Amino acid sequence: MQAGTRTSQGVYDKVSIVLVELRTSDGVVGHGECLGRFGASAYAGFINEVLAPLLVGQSAFDIRRHWLRMRAALTGRAGGILIEAIAGVDIALWDVVGKALGQPVHRLLGGMGRTTVDCYASSINWADPAQMQAQTHTVVAMGFKAIKVKLGTPVRQAIEAATRVRAAAGDDMRLGVDANWAYTLDEAVTVGHALHDLGYWFFEEPIVPEDVAGYAHLRRSLAIMLAAGESDYTVAHAAQLLKDRLVGIIQPDVARAGGISETRDIATLAHAFHVGYAPHVGWSGAVCVAASLQLAAAMPAFTSFECMFIGNPLRDELATQPIGAATRLVDGQLAVPQGPGLGITIDMDAVARYRVDR
Numbered sequence: 001m002q003a004g005t006r007t008s009q010g011v012y013d014k015v016s017i018v019l020v021e022l023r024t025s026d027g028v029v030g031h032g033e034c035l036g037r038f039g040a041s042a043y044a045g046f047i048n049e050v051l052a053p054l055l056v057g058q059s060a061f062d063i064r065r066h067w068l069r070m071r072a073a074l075t076g077r078a079g080g081i082l083i084e085a086i087a088g089v090d091i092a093l094w095d096v097v098g099k100a101l102g103q104p105v106h107r108l109l110g111g112m113g114r115t116t117v118d119c120y121a122s123s124i125n126w127a128d129p130a131q132m133q134a135q136t137h138t139v140v141a142m143g144f145k146a147i148k149v150k151l152g153t154p155v156r157q158a159i160e161a162a163t164r165v166r167a168a169a170g171d172d173m174r175l176g177v178d179a180n181w182a183y184t185l186d187e188a189v190t191v192g193h194a195l196h197d198l199g200y201w202f203f204e205e206p207i208v209p210e211d212v213a214g215y216a217h218l219r220r221s222l223a224i225m226l227a228a229g230e231s232d233y234t235v236a237h238a239a240q241l242l243k244d245r246l247v248g249i250i251q252p253d254v255a256r257a258g259g260i261s262e263t264r265d266i267a268t269l270a271h272a273f274h275v276g277y278a279p280h281v282g283w284s285g286a287v288c289v290a291a292s293l294q295l296a297a298a299m300p301a302f303t304s305f306e307c308m309f310i311g312n313p314l315r316d317e318l319a320t321q322p323i324g325a326a327t328r329l330v331d332g333q334l335a336v337p338q339g340p341g342l343g344i345t346i347d348m349d350a351v352a353r354y355r356v357d358r
Contacts, residue, residue: 007125016038017287017288019287022096024096028060029099030096032091034085034255035255055089060100070090089259091254105260111298112300116330117297117305119145120307122307124150126151134168146175147173147174147175149175151178152180176201185218188203193223202227203226216246219244219247225247227251228247229280234266238250248275249277253284263279286315287342290343297336309326312325319347323337
């Protein structure tokens with residue numbers, strides 16, 4: 001099918017993750033994951049040297065206390081590497097607590113009784129419109145009931161591509177667009193109107209994430225639902241989009257947005273403002289996928305799960321049982337792991353194969 005991802009920002013044929021391992025004094029082992037797609041060793045060093053000493057000798061059950069202490073470790077609290085590093089440790093703590101109690105994380109979060117979650121295919125690569133049309137035929141055959149499409153510039157090519165994808169997918173397929181902030185405000189208005197006319201479901205990150213005023217303008221100007229949030233690190237960031245309902249779907253990434261603890265709070269706030277929650281997964285590893293599925297199963301505002309149909313060894317091989325791949329799709333849905341903690345077991349042989357920080 002395709003070896004990597006091409007977005008409006010470039011071609012990505014290689015990424016990295018940070019795998020966090022947390023061991024308790026009574027032998028329970030938990031795993032977490034940080035986004036760390038580039039320069040993963042810097043994240044690992046930060047976790048080992050700055051965050052780990054804050055947890056040694058403490059109870060794993062005090063997850064919120066640990067989160068706040070880790071965030072206070074540096075004065076620069078806005079986001080970036082600090083919050084992404086905390087995410088990996090936080091996910092590992094939830095994994096430990098779930099294993100210690102013999103319960104999956106989604107039950108510790110309150111639970112909604114979901115054992116499967118609806119998915120959308122991610123993503124049709126930004127390319128020549130004819131190529132995108134061909135990709136769409138292939139993805140439709142995989143059994144998805146919803147598909148996300150990458151668009152970029154020039155605008156005329158984007159609209160042509162969106163038109164061809166709609167024709168290939170058919171009128172009944174739910175289609176969303178991810179622009180990866182390719183557009184100026186005026187370009188986003190033009191593309192957004194075209195997408196609405198073509199019956200698209202959502203328009204994700206049409207402009208740069210920090211342009212909240214721009215999102216407010218788009219919200220007033222466009223009928224299509226806006227989506228964003230993968231670039232948010234904390235509840236405070238997400239609240240800027242949620243409080244005025246500038247988006248209809250919020251998309252935090254658990255491996256970026258401070259882990260399960262902070263992502264849970266973002267999803268809870270979304271529910272309070274009647275905004276949907278759709279976890280961003282992207283090109284992540286097995287731990288991020290498992291943690292995202294646990295959150296999807298538990299959060300009332302959940303709408304749809306991002307299922308990357310591209311092969312990914314860090315997802316497909318890092319756990320002893322494959323998780324999150326399109327090949328595991330049943331009637332457009334993925335199963336939620338029901339084992340304790342995150343519900344997966346890390347394959348240490350696979351870790352050894354792919355490890356680059358020795």
